Amino acid sequence: MHESATDIMTILPSDAAKEVYETAVSHRDETEDLRRLAPKLVDHIKETGLFRLGLPRFLGGWEDNPVELLKSYEVLSSSEAAVGWSVWNNHLACTFGRYLDEDSMREIYNDPSHVxxxxxxxxxxxxxxxxxxxxxxxxxxxxxxxxxxxxxxxxxxxxxxxxxxxxxxxxxxxxxxxxxxxxxxxxxxxxxxxxxxxxxxxxxxxxxxxxxxxDFDSPVAIDNPYSRLPIGCLNAAGNAAIALGIFKAAMDDLIRICFEKITPGKNPDLRDRDRIQSVVAKSKTLLSSMRCQLHNSVSVLWDESVNGNTYTDKQLADVWSASIQAATTARSMVTEIYAAAGTVSLYTENKIERAHRDVHAVLQHGIVQPHWMNQAGMAYLGIKPKGAMFRI
Missing domain, CATH: 2.40.110.10 (Butyryl-CoA Dehydrogenase, subunit A, domain 2)
Incomplete structure (x- = not known):
């Protein structure tokens, strides 16, 4: 176990997520039955520091390129969606701490074991x-x-x-x-x-x-590139990364099933069916392209923040639109995978069944609703977006 919060983020968040992956998979049933993360899983996440990514570095936070966070959410969500969601949710709760004065921040976030x-x-x-x-x-x-x-x-x-x-x-x-x-x-x-x-x-x-x-107009106590990042669109990007992780889990599970399942009789095996081959190829391409666009748009904001520049509405729109498109594409493709796999999708022993339930729940969140795409379109058309969280 790491000794202090400041020791925790000496590794990349995505590598920390990979450390948690197997623990999350092995406790999937317990997490589902308890309707909350399994206790041993919670302890492991605490040890890695993943619950504290949104804090300043002196409190154990990441304080670097947020694309690493997107990678970690995707890895975690491909193991168990509730894990990616919980780490993402903690990031927002920690990000709100930027508006506290430094003494209050230390009081509330001083314990590395806190969630x-x-x-x-x-x-x-x-x-x-x-x-x-x-x-x-x-x-x-x-x-x-x-x-x-x-x-x-x-x-x-x-x-x-x-x-x-x-x-x-x-x-x-x-x-x-x-x-x-x-x-x-x-x-x-x-x-x-x-x-x-x-x-x-x-x-x-x-x-x-x-x-x-x-409130969102309160002064920011710790001024650094990370604390200057916009909260709204990066929260949307995190939600999209969760959806992409679920999409990847469903795709990988379909491929696994194709190699393991033998169809009795004269019907072709799953991997020999045209529909399955098409869905797998489409999934591979869409997952890579959605991830690339999401990461690229967030990297632009990080570079601007590092250089002390003000974000343009079009740069913010790039993140909003990439996030909404990635999330909705993930939902659509998980549904397509679920349908293409046939009756195997019904069984809880396969990740496809859980992925189908989870991805629809993820996209019920207000931060990835269709109206954010409209707001992005306004920016591209020279109209000032009016969404309350568009620039925050």
């Missing part, structure tokens, strides 16, 4: 009180809540003449709340991404000090 969860849905209310806020609410779909130590939850701020409902003029903030203030409500009874443990969570009148409340 983080978040919800950007403004499903809570924070009443202004002396020294901070009283937070109450119930948030849905909080992935990894059972294994997390800190939560970043978004609320509508009320009091001092502010609007008491969502809409024009509403003041929204993110609040950092410890596990002891969280009640978990067992709601995650689903098919896809079952192992993410995305239950509802509830907070009842918990005081949050002023320093632990931030």
């Amino acid at each position: 983080y969860a978040n919800s950007a849905r403004p499903e809570g209310v924070a009443e202004i009180v002396p020294g901070g806020y009283n937070v109450s609410g119930r948030w849905t779909l909080v992935s990894g809540c059972q294994i997390s130590d800190w939560f970043v939850l978004r609320c509508l701020v009320t009091g001092k003449g502010l609007p008491s409902t969502l809409g024009p003029g509403a003041n929204l903030k993110l609040f950092f709340i410890p596990r002891e203030a969280i009640e978990i409500i067992d709601t995650w009874h689903v098919g896809g991404l079952r192992g993410t443990g995305s239950h509802d969570v509830k907070v009842d009148n918990h005081f949050v000090k002023e320093a632990y409340a931030v």
Whole structure:
């Protein structure tokens, strides 16, 4: 086991993901049955530091080219989608920490064994009180809540003449709340991404000090190329990488089955069928091309950040459009693989069955919905995109 957070990221995140791969595969059934990551799997991910990638380097984070993160999400998701999703979700919760002052950042992220969860849905209310806020609410779909130590939850701020409902003029903030203030409500009874443990969570009148409340306009305490990267489109890119990992798992499983399955009687074996051959070739090409475009567009943003440049709307649009296209292509191809494989796709012993459920769940996330492609198109056509997260 690594001794400290700063020791952890001496290896590439993609190599750390490869270390976790077999552990994730061997605990797939337990993760599915528990509806959360298996305990031994959680421990292994903690040891590699993959839960802390979004933090500054002095807290064990990556702080380098984010393409490495995309590679790690893809590897992890090809082993078990819930693992890629959980690491990606932790990255966002850690990224939100960039808006804390440095002392608060050290307080919340000081323990290398901690795991983080978040919800950007403004499903809570924070009443202004002396020294901070009283937070109450119930948030849905909080992935990894059972294994997390800190939560970043978004609320509508009320009091001092502010609007008491969502809409024009509403003041929204993110609040950092410890596990002891969280009640978990067992709601995650689903098919896809079952192992993410995305239950509802509830907070009842918990005081949050002023320093632990931030928004997207808060100053960034640690100024470096990584902390200047946009949150929205890189979150979309991470989601797309998860979908690509699931796509790869389904494709590889189909190829494996083709070599192992012998068809009785006079019918041709799977690998001798025209449809299967076409699907495999199409899958290989689309996976490589979608991955290449996604990585290239993110690399451009990294280079601009390293050089201290401001991103253009077209550069951001490149990441948004590459992300949405990669995710939707992955979903389409997993469905095609599922159909082409025939009855073998029905059996849970094959990854294709799980991949089909998981990839559809991944694309239910708001960060890869079709309207982001419209926003990208606006940028290409010289129209200013209006999406709230387009530039953040």
